[in-house]
Amino acid sequence: MASQRLPILQHFIDDLRAIWAADLDVGSCMEKAKSLMEKVVLDKDLQDRSATWPSTEGRKNLLLYVDEQYEFAINAVVRVPGRTGSVHDHAHAWVLYGVLCGTESLERYERIDDRSREDYAQVRMTSVSVGSPGKVDLVPPFDIHAEQGGPTRSVAIILRSTKLGDITQSQYDKVTGAVRPGPGPTQIPFELTL
Numbered sequence: 001m002a003s004q005r006l007p008i009l010q011h012f013i014d015d016l017r018a019i020w021a022a023d024l025d026v027g028s029c030m031e032k033a034k035s036l037m038e039k040v041v042l043d044k045d046l047q048d049r050s051a052t053w054p055s056t057e058g059r060k061n062l063l064l065y066v067d068e069q070y071e072f073a074i075n076a077v078v079r080v081p082g083r084t085g086s087v088h089d090h091a092h093a094w095v096l097y098g099v100l101c102g103t104e105s106l107e108r109y110e111r112i113d114d115r116s117r118e119d120y121a122q123v124r125m126t127s128v129s130v131g132s133p134g135k136v137d138l139v140p141p142f143d144i145h146a147e148q149g150g151p152t153r154s155v156a157i158i159l160r161s162t163k164l165g166d167i168t169q170s171q172y173d174k175v176t177g178a179v180r181p182g183p184g185p186t187q188i189p190f191e192l193t194l
Contacts, residue, residue, distance in 0.1 A: 005191035062190035083149030102154025
């Protein structure tokens with residue numbers, strides 16, 4: 001007998017598929033999905049279950065779901081206390097990042113160089129927002145950002161307009177200005193079932 005997907009995740013998937021079926025603009029779909037995700041990351045059962053999820057340190061994501069028709073992906077990350085995140089973008093992917101447990105901060109950056117070199121960028125932090133359970137941030141394509149861990153273990157759910165790991169995104173070194181293209185996080189299949 002096949003395992004049954006956790007109801008909160010199945011409802012989220014069904015609602016996302018309805019949004020994607022009604023609107024071809026990915027940015028609009030992601031904006032509409034934000035309020036749905038805010039409810040998901042406040043779900044007490046999901047928060048409780050996340051206490052046993054494995055760490056994703058070492059540039060990994062738990063892969064909860066990939067939609068074969070619309071190509072969006074649902075991931076989770078589990079951070080150790082005080083984790084230092086790298087400055088990066090997600091290439092052409094849209095991303096909704098919602099904190100399920102603990103706290104994290106989302107740093108946003110802008111390029112301040114003349115963009116004349118592909119392998120070099122000067123970046124400046126423009127804002128920092130603290131995420132706690134229920135907080136969801138929308139990160140548009142090519143926006144430069146970093147997630148930093150809080151004082152305790154944290155867990156986040158991520159909705160991506162496309163599965164990462166298969167696309168090239170950029171890492172930015174704030175000190176040297178080096179820009180390194182590379183794959184997204186390693187995707188670790190992880191089922192949320194009853």
